[in-house]
Amino acid sequence: MSRFIVRRVLSIIPTLLVIVTLSFFLIRLAPGGPFSREKKLPPEIMANIMHKYHMDEPMLSQYFRYVGDVLQFDLGPSFRYKDHSVNDLIGTAFPVSIMLGTMALALAVLLGTSVGIVSALKQNKWQDYAAMSVAVLGISIPLFVIGPILMLVFALKLKWLPTSGWISSRAGWMTVILPAITLMMPYFAYIARMSRGSIIEVLRSDYVRTARAKGLKESVVIRKHVLKGAMLPVVSYLGPAFSGIITGSVVVEQIFVVPGIGRIFVQSALNRDYTVIMGEVIVYSIILIVANFVVDILYGLLDPRISYN
């Protein structure tokens, strides 16, 4: 097990290096640059700017300079947001996205599994049909539709919640509710369907039949045998779900003006803010790699059939 962990941790470094290298050159292939303007700058002023940001140097030396800085955990200055370093920007925005993502995922797991359990136990009854209809809606309606609808109903019509903003605004923590619910929807739906399917499958398995044959109470059978076995797919889904919910909060952050990394990512791509794009790519890559890694370990702990040796 420990050898597996060391091996996986070490493999992160070359993976990141490949990602950094590819992204560094790919983003520079996009037309325009961080200083493209409607009102074009006089060439001399452009030269001053290019010099300041070392963009007048050959591409390879820019690359090595960048990799050197990254190795010292310095992601460089933002070309667009000139008063902030990329470390600052991501450092402020990352906790926001993590917080929003964690809340959305916790809600999704809590509601999703509850709905899944009810559906599975009441299979083919009205509760099941109702729950699964909601789940289908959650999967099929895109976030950019759900978000504005929730905003329209709960903020503009009922005036229960603020339209947008984040915790430091006047409305405080109330601002979190709509984005968290919106972001949760597809994950909630997926978890509900997944846990329903997997519980139904486990209910029919031999070891559950054995448990019942032993005369155990139904509630004990469900709690101790069915749920533990049925949660395995849900747990393995949590890794991709967590990285997906953090990296996929772009739309929700945009709609509800949440100051997270998703919003910065979109802006940086449109602005060709090279250093910010690179910083975000690195952060997103680390999230994906770490999430998958944690799931691999959890999987081993939950399923005795999996061995790392």
Place this chain on the structure above:
Amino acid sequence: MKRVLSGLLFIVLAATLIVSCGGTGGASKGVEFIMGNGAEPQTLDPSKIQGVPEHHIYMALFEGLVGYDPKTSLATPGLAESWTVNPAGDQITFKLRKANWSDGTKITAQTVVDSWIRTLDPATASEYAYMVTMVIKGSNEFNTGKAGKESVAIRAVDDSTFQCDLLGPMPYAVDMMAHYAFAVLPMHVINAKGDDWIKKENFVSNGPFKLLEWKPQESLIVVKNDKYWNSKNVALTKITFLPIDDNLTAYNKYKAGEMDWDSGVPLDLIDEVKLRPDYQVSPQVATYYYIFNMTRKPFTDVRVRKALAMALDMQELVDKVTKGGQLATSSMVPTMAGYTPAKGVTFNVEEARKLLAEAGFPGGKGFPKVPVIYNTSSGHKKIAEWVQENWKKNLGIEVTLANQEWTTFLDTRSNAHDFFIARAGWVGDYLDPNTFLDMFIIGSGNNDGLYANTEYDALVKKAATMKPGAERMAVLQQAEALLITKDQAVIPFYHYVSQDMIDLTKWQGWYPNPLGAHEWKTIAPKK
């Protein structure tokens, strides 16, 4: 399971209750104002800013030698209480008032000299330094590294007298100096802290407000600066700038009463928006137009360019497509004090067909299917579709539409000049026709359609050195007539309007003005 669930529910409810109590508690004193400010500000450093959101914040934090008149956008006394221009019109002497930075440090004429030098210094890499180089003698030489800072013709005559020499008699120079490119900077902090002067703990300002807090992508808050020379006349005590890119989100926030001023409206909802009494619309010094690539056939033929322009009824465009109160036009330059814009062609389908036939495309036959490019936006798309439909209906020619993401679009249009017809918009930097005309001279970085007419260039350059007055305006009008009436290098569509949401029954001192420059010190709650 049930117990666990009900426990969780209880915790969630309790947390909500605690939080909602905390959120509404503590009524604050003073007059707070919340503004939807578009994009996240790129920087607070006046030497480096370049956008409208940054301009709004600059106006709260800083004050240059002159400010903007809230109704006319012309220069009003700021840090300078008065100024005189010499008889030749090429030297301005400013008399500074007694003023301090928010940390109490005195502002002198030398501070102004050092500030402008910093903006011009090539090492600062200021994008808007070019505004200074357009008027101040010797500044271009310093900014381009051809001479030292001593070449810049600005000086502190004494502590309260600042003087600058212009490149010639430039009537618009003083008005231009309200722009942030001419900002006065806290040099004592910049010299001590370098680039870190902009950090909250070091930040000092000389405007009606000072920085309280800046959370990137979330909010920027300024509070009243008691050290400001005119602070007793400033009514607002706190302004919160919210960076909201999306017009619809901002509009919803405004409608829900969470914002006092929303700069920009969702164009898709214009029918609803324009019926509201708090929708403020006013003419802007800005023009929406299409550029022809003058080097590509068939647009090398002026008859083709004229035919395409004549086949479009701009009044119909603003009435039925854009609908926001835009002003249909055939001129490149908007109307300004003392200037009557040259008139371009008018809507005339008969004449347009005739010209097209003369150019070798009777009934549109044989006309190549060229693309019209525009940057991705539903507004530009609607306009392009209207153009496409009208050219087909009126001239029988077909064009294709191609949208491109903004930076790609700029690269295609302005760097590669790889287009036939492209959408463009131009916002004047100051109130003079020159800001719309000098971009079309040969070699100008903004002459995207590669228009080349030496006669035009001579007129624009001649006007640049003429004294203010009707004669100079007549020369500029001649130049515009060449560009529009004779050569039809571009097709002007309309002059933009600024579109804001602010309830003027609640707020006073906010006026629509040509440059959209709103002085914060005049805004106050209505009594």
